[in-house]
Amino acid sequence: MQRKRYAPGRTGSTARTAVVLTSVLGLGLGLGLTGCSAGPTTDDIAVDAKAGPASPVAPPGRYRTLFEPCGSVPQSTLKDLLPGAAALPDAERGKAYRGVAAVTYDTDRRVGCTWKADSPETSHRLALDIERVVSYDPAVSDDARAQEVYLRKQLAVGIPVPPTTPPTPTGTATGTASGTATPPSTGATAPENTQNTENTTSTPSPTATTGKPSTAPTSGAPSGGTPTPTPTPTSTGLEPRVLDGLGEIAYLDDTLSTVGANGHQRVVSVVFRTSNVIVTVSYREQTTGSVEAPDSKELQEKARNLARMLAERLEE
Numbered sequence: 255m256q257r258k259r260y261a262p263g264r265t266g267s268t269a270r271t272a273v274v275l276t277s278v279l280g281l282g283l284g285l286g287l288t289g290c291s292a293g294p295t296t297d298d299i300a301v302d303a304k305a306g307p308a309s310p311v312a313p314p315g316r317y318r319t320l321f322e323p324c325g326s327v328p329q330s331t332l333k334d335l336l337p338g339a340a341a342l343p344d345a346e347r348g349k350a351y352r353g354v355a356a357v358t359y360d361t362d363r364r365v366g367c368t369w370k371a372d373s374p375e376t377s378h379r380l381a382l383d384i385e386r387v388v389s390y391d392p393a394v395s396d397d398a399r400a401q402e403v404y405l406r407k408q409l410a411v412g413i414p415v416p417p418t419t420p421p422t423p424t425g426t427a428t429g430t431a432s433g434t435a436t437p438p439s440t441g442a443t444a445p446e447n448t449q450n451t452e453n454t455t456s457t458p459s460p461t462a463t464t465g466k467p468s469t470a471p472t473s474g475a476p477s478g479g480t481p482t483p484t485p486t487p488t489s490t491g492l493e494p495r496v497l498d499g500l501g502e503i504a505y506l507d508d509t510l511s512t513v514g515a516n517g518h519q520r521v522v523s524v525v526f527r528t529s530n531v532i533v534t535v536s537y538r539e540q541t542t543g544s545v546e547a548p549d550s551k552e553l554q555e556k557a558r559n560l561a562r563m564l565a566e567r568l569e570e
Contacts, residue, residue: 312389315396315530317568323367323382324353326564335380335537335556338373362386375545382564383534396530404503404527407534411507411523413494492550497558501526501533501565506558508550513540518547522554524561528568535561 332351333340339350356366369380389399405415497504504526513519519540526533537557539548 311392312395312398315387315400317386317529317531319362320365320384320386320531321567323365323384324355326367326382326567327353327369327380327560331560331563332369332380335560336369336371336378338376338378339371341373342371356383363388375542376548377540379536379538379540380560381534381536381538383536385532385534387530387532400527400530400532401503404525404532407525407532408496408505411494411505413496413505413507416496492554497524497526500524500558500561501528501568503527504561506554508554510547510550514542516544517542518545520548520550520553522550522557524557526561526565528565531568533561533564533568535564 327335329351336350339347342350350369350371353367353369356364356368358364358366364383364385366381366383368382371378385403387396387400387403389396391399408415492508494507495505497506504524507523507525508520510518510520517540519538521536521538523537524535535557537553537560539553541548
């Protein structure tokens with residue numbers, strides 16, 4: 255007897271499909287409900303716990319732009335600084351007073367200008383350099399970075415930085431082998447056994463409280479001889495030095511050199527810092543032949559007056 259073939263019935267296939275769909279939907283719904291109802295994961299909580307307060311950012315400098323340098327010096331001031339320009343023809347005199355701008359690639363970061371006028375016996379040159387310092391370290395302010403740049407300039411010309419530590423308290427023992435210790439001012443007389451001092455090596459201080467010069471000879475000096483005092487350099491007040499009352503910090507440098515056989519050249523530079531801007535005023539006078547060397551006091555006064563005027567402009 256031949257068996258009858260059976261094709262898969264629709265009812266059975268539909269039932270099996272429904273079972274599979276129900277399982278998939280049930281799993282998806284379970285996952286969806288779980289995802290909607292679940293809170294933050296453990297990893298998220300760990301990340302949030304590690305996040306601390308934001309690091310403080312150093313404040314920016316006061317200045318974001320710079321003024322135009324060639325137009326910053328009045329013509330009346332240029333006439334005083336460039337006396338040789340008065341004898342030039344009109345066209346050349348106007349060119350000398352306009353100045354030549356320095357070549358820079360970012361006029362918001364650095365600008366400069368130079369003026370020059372010559373005469374048969376002297377020549378004068380004035381130069382301005384204005385730099386706006388920017389710190390790219392968020393932990394270092396623009397002002398702090400500008401101070402570093404300024405101090406490097408000052409140390410490069412050999413002007414020491416004033417100490418910031420407090421001085422040694424009065425009464426602290428400062429005597430050293432150099433014999434510079436100051437005797438006590440109590441008025442007490444020396445013991446009797448110190449009268450014979452021929453073989454001692456220390457030099458008695460001439461500033462004893464008794465006011466009388468010591469009769470003991472110094473080491474190496476002949477008996478009864480007078481020790482030769484060490485000469486101290488006389489200060490003229492015109493040496494390279496730190497300046498007060500100009501910007502936040504300033505210094506002046508003054509150098510004299512020879513040019514050719516009989517010529518002299520003096521360059522006076524005044525550098526000051528205001529916030530994150532550093533200004534350098536360089537004023538040079540050169541003489542030839544038998545003309546005397548440029549006067550230091552005159553050049554310093556002119557350079558300082560111009561620097562002071564530029565500092566006031568920065569405060570506007």
